[in-house]
Amino acid sequence: MATTDFPAEIAQLRSTFASIENVVDVEKVRAEIAALSEQAGAPDLWDDPESAQQVTSRLSHRQSDLERVERLGARIEDLEVLVELAGEEDDEDTRAEAERELGSIKKSLSELEVVTLLSGEYDEREAVVTIRAGAGGVDAADFAEMLMRMYLRWAERHGYATSVLDTSYAEEAGLKSATFEVKAPYAFGTLSVEAGTHRLVRISPFDNQGRRQTSFAAVEVIPLIEQTDSVEIPESELKIDVFRSSGPGGQSVNTTDSAVRMTHLPTGIVVSMQNEKSQIQNRAAALRVMQSRLLLLKKEQEDAEKKALAGDVKASWGDQMRSYVLNPYQMVKDLRTEHEVGNTAAVLDGEIDDFVDAGIRWRAAARTVAD
Template structure:
C-alpha cells in the first residue's frame, strides 16, 4: 500500500511549511496585525483617507497571508490524522480520500512557497498589463486578442476583477493594443514574469491558401500605483489630446470626443484611455497608467545602471520568452524556464499557473548573484 511513501510526502510538506513559516516571519506578521488593528480602531482614522486606505489595505493583506498559512497548516495536520485512521482500520475508502487531499494540499503548499518568493518592492501591487501586436499583420492582432483573453480567463478562474482602460482594435480582426488592470494582492509580482515577446506559430485562419504563419505580440507588465505613491509630473511635461472613441461601444462612448491620449514629452511615453464615458474620467485613468509606466521606466533605468556596475550580461526581459505552436504540433514552451505543455488550448483558456510558478522560481534564481 502507499503508506510509507504517503508518510514521507507528508513529512516533506511539513518541512516545507516550516521553511515558509520562517520566511514569512509569522511572529512579526502577528505583531504588525495587532499594531494596525489599534490604528483601525482609532475614531479619527478616516480623517486622513490616504493613510486610512494604506492601513486597512495593509491589515487585510497581512491577515490574508496569516489565514492562508494557518488554514493550510490545519489541513496538513488533519491529513496526518486521516492517514493514521485509515492505516489503523485498513480502510481503503479513507485512504483514497487522504490521497486526494494530499494532492490538493501539495499544490496549495507549492503555491504558497512561490508566494514567499514575491518579495520585491512592488510585488504586492495590482498589475497593469499592456499587450501590443507585433510582426505578423492580422495574425499578430488576433494573437494579441488571444493573449488578452488568456489573462482575463486566468483572472476569472481566480475571481480577480479586471478593469479595461483602453482597447485599440485592428481593422480586420483582433487588437492593435490593449491596456487593462488585474486587481489582486501580488498580481504584479505574479504576472511580471509574463513581460516580454510572445510568439505564435499556426496555420493562419486569415490566409485562404492555408499557409503557416508566425506572429508576435509584446506584453508589458507594471505595478499599479496607489494614491499614496508620490509621482510628480509637471503639467508642462504632458501633452493632452482628445479624440473620438473607436471600436465596439455605443451610446455616448462613440459619439463624443471623450477618449484621451497623454504624451509624456521628456520620455516619449504615450498612454490612452477610452473606456469611460466622460473625458474627465478617461483623463484620470490615463494619468494612473502614465504614472505607473513612468515609475516602471525609472526602476528599469536604475536596474540597468546596477547591472552595468556589476557587469551583468544577461539578456533583456524584453526578449522573446514563450512560443505557442499550434502547427505542425501542439506545444507551448517557455524559453527561459524550459517549462512546456502539449495543451495550448488549456493555456489560452487561462491555465497558466505552472508557467507563472516556473517563471517566478526562474527569476529568483536569475536575481540571486552567484557567490564569489
C-alpha cells in the first residue's frame, strides 16, 4: 500500500487555507465582530427588539465564522506535529491517526472553500423561501409540504432560525404554497442554488390503484430586504385585501380578518401573509417580502440587460433541476451538477449539504464561463 506523502499533503493544505483566509478576509471579520460587540453592549440595544435581534444574530454568526477558520488553521498545525511524532517514534497507530485527521481536514477545507464562492451582490443576506405545488394534483401539494419540511430540517441541523410567514393548505393534503424566512448570514447565497422546479416520482399514496405518479413543485428563493435598501413602493401601486386566516382543510384559525393579501399592480406580484396574530404584523411582513421580490426583480432585469449586451450565454437552470425518485428505485439526482445519492429518506430529512455545495460550485463555474 502506498504511503502518504505528508509533507506534500500539508503544503497543499496550507496553500488552500491561505487562499480561503485571503477570500474570507479574517482581519475584516475581526473588525466587524468588534463593531458588532460594541453595538451589542449598548444599554439601549433592546429598545428596538428587531434591530437588537439582527445585531446579536449577526455577531454570533460572525464569531462562529472566525472560530471555524481559526480552528481549521490550528488543526493543520496540530497535524504537522502529529506527523513529526509518528516519524520520530515510527508509530503506525499515530501515523494512522494522522491519516484520518488529514482526510477530515480536507473535508472541512472543502466545505469552507464553498463559502468563499458566495460572492454575489445579495449572497450575504438572509433568505425568504417560497414553495408552490405544481402539476400533479394532490401529490404535488404533498410534495410541496415534503420540500418545506426538508428545508426546515436542513436549517435546524445548522442551527439557523426560521420563521414561517404564510401557509396555504390544499383541500385534501399538503400545501398549495408556503413562505418562510431562513435567518442566517449567507442564507440567500446558499439556498439560491435550490431555486427551480423539483420533480417527485413515486407510488401515489392518494391513488387507490397504487399507480406511479409524477408531480412537481417550484422553489423560489429571494434575499431578505434590509433597511438600507432603497425600494420605495407608492401606496397607489399596492392593492391590499384582508381576509380570515385558515388552517388545513379550510378550518378557520382566526376569528378576525387578520390575514393580508398584497398585490403590486404594475408587476402583478402577489404576497399573502396570515401567520402573524394581527393585521398590522401581517401587513408589515407582506410589505417586507414584496420589497424583497421587487429588489430581486430589479436585479434580474439589470442582469438581463447585461446579458443582452454581452450576447447569449448558455448557463440556464432549465425547467427541472432535481428529481426525487422513490419508485421503482431510490435516487435523488441534480440534473445540473449530476450529483446523486441513493438515500432518499436522508435527503428529504434535510441532508442536502452535498447538493447545495455541488450547486454552488456549479454556479461559480458557470459564472466564470460567462465572464
